[in-house]
Amino acid sequence: xxxxxxxxxxxxxxxxxxxxxxxxxxxxxxxxxxxxxxxxxxxxxxxxxxxxxxxxxxxxxxxxxxxxxxxxxxxxxxxxxxxxxxxxxxxxxxxxxxxxxxxxxxxxxxxxxxxxxxxxxxxxxxxxxxxxxxxxxxxxxxxxxxxxxxxxxxxxxxxxxxxxxxxxxxxxxxxxxxxxxxxxxxxxxxxxxxxxxxxxxxxxxxxxxxxxxxxxxxxxxxxxxxxxxxxxxxxxxxxxxxxxxxxxxxxxxxxxxxxxxxxxxxxxxxxxxxxxxxxxxxxxxxxxxxxxxxxxxxxxxxxxxxxxxxxxxxxxxxxxxxxxxxx
Ligand SMILES: *[C@@H]1O[C@H](CO)[C@@H](O)[C@H](O)[C@H]1NC(C)=O
Ligand SMILES: *[C@@H]1O[C@H](CO)[C@@H](O)[C@H](O)[C@H]1NC(C)=O
Numbered sequence: 344x345x346x347x348x349x350x351x352x353x354x355x356x357x358x359x360x361x362x363x364x365x366x367x368x369x370x371x372x373x374x375x376x377x378x379x380x381x382x383x384x385x386x387x388x389x390x391x392x393x394x395x396x397x398x399x400x401x402x403x404x405x406x407x408x409x410x411x412x413x414x415x416x417x418x419x420x421x422x423x424x425x426x427x428x429x430x431x432x433x434x435x436x437x438x439x440x441x442x443x444x445x446x447x448x449x450x451x452x453x454x455x456x457x458x459x460x461x462x463x464x465x466x467x468x469x470x471x472x473x474x475x476x477x478x479x480x481x482x483x484x485x486x487x488x489x490x491x492x493x494x495x496x497x498x499x500x501x502x503x504x505x506x507x508x509x510x511x512x513x514x515x516x517x518x519x520x521x522x523x524x525x526x527x528x529x530x531x532x533x534x535x536x537x538x539x540x541x542x543x544x545x546x547x548x549x550x551x552x553x554x555x556x557x558x559x560x561x562x563x564x565x566x567x568x569x570x571x572x573x574x575x576x577x578x579x580x581x582x583x584x585x586x587x588x589x590x591x592x593x594x595x596x597x598x599x600x601x602x603x604x605x606x607x608x609x610x611x612x613x614x615x616x617x618x619x620x621x622x623x624x625x626x627x628x629x630x631x632x633x634x635x636x637x638x639x640x641x642x643x644x645x646x647x648x649x650x651x652x653x654x655x656x657x658x659x660x661x662x663x664x665x666x667x668x669x670x
Pocket of ligand 2: 657658659661
């Protein structure tokens with residue numbers, strides 16, 4: 344009898360331990376957050392981005408074209424050579440160039456893989472369109488990548504507009520440059536346009552296990568100001584200058600697009616929301632390609648299909664008038 348009771352107790356104990364372990368496991372992110380918050384409440388000292396530290400002599404810089412209307416900065420991973428190749432062959436190709444002056448530069452960070460590094464050097468010798476910065480290439484360093492690219496663009500190229508996008512995106516290089524030339528705010532105006540992130544998704548992620556985790560120390564409010572999704576946004580030269588000035592005092596957070604929104608707000612630049620920057624949708628018709636400026640979610644193979652659709656708009660969309668505004 345006594346032995347059976349001891350066994351019963353043992354089993355009960357086991358179940359209880361397992362249950363509490365499960366509970367702990369389920370609430371691990373809240374627990375971690377509380378923990379992080381406890382050690383992390385001190386506001387950081389207002390240190391912004393140290394721009395000189397991002398510049399590297401490792402790789403020859405690309406040459407800027409003169410009198411540039413639009414510089415397209417494509418955030419790319421070092422090992423995404425297929426994506427860069429597909430972009431060079433499609434929407435960035437000189438054969439797609441209209442009279443307008445635009446240029447594509449890929450933003451890449453340092454890699455510890457010696458063989459890959461060697462391949463990137465060779466790639467640069469063939470195309471001279473890669474800007475390498477002095478930061479380790481990682482998701483959490485994306486903010487440094489974009490800030491380096493923007494600083495380089497504003498100092499060395501001085502284009503009238505900068506478009507930041509990613510290497511899985513398609514850019515409408517047939518229509519975008521002339522659209523900007525004819526309908527931009529003019530050389531002295533501020534423009535910050537892109538796909539606005541809805542308010543629900545602007546909540547700061549405090550889960551330390553998330554890629555987009557931001558601590559209270561890095562950013563205290565619980566909601567980001569309005570910002571454009573990182574798939575693609577355009578800033579005018581003057582907006583870029585003001586944004587870069589703000590970045591010298593606003594501490595960076597690892598969420599690149601939200602950081603840009605914080606800087607824009609600090610610089611007093613409002614976001615212009617536009618549906619012309621969108622996730623790829625297979626239901627689109629050919630004529631949608633005349634309206635869209637940046638499309639996200641393309642594999643290297645998809646780039647050729649998208650370009651084919653864009654080319655077809657020239658002959659099959661005469662009936663629909665071109666939309667002359669961002670919205
Ligand atoms: C970002 O880059 C810096 C400079 O190279 C490096 O020290 C740091 O570890 C990188 N951070 C991440 C999260 O990769
Ligand atoms: C549309 O316009 C282009 C150039 O103006 C012309 O070459 C083409 O034949 C037209 N297509 C149709 C279907 O009207």
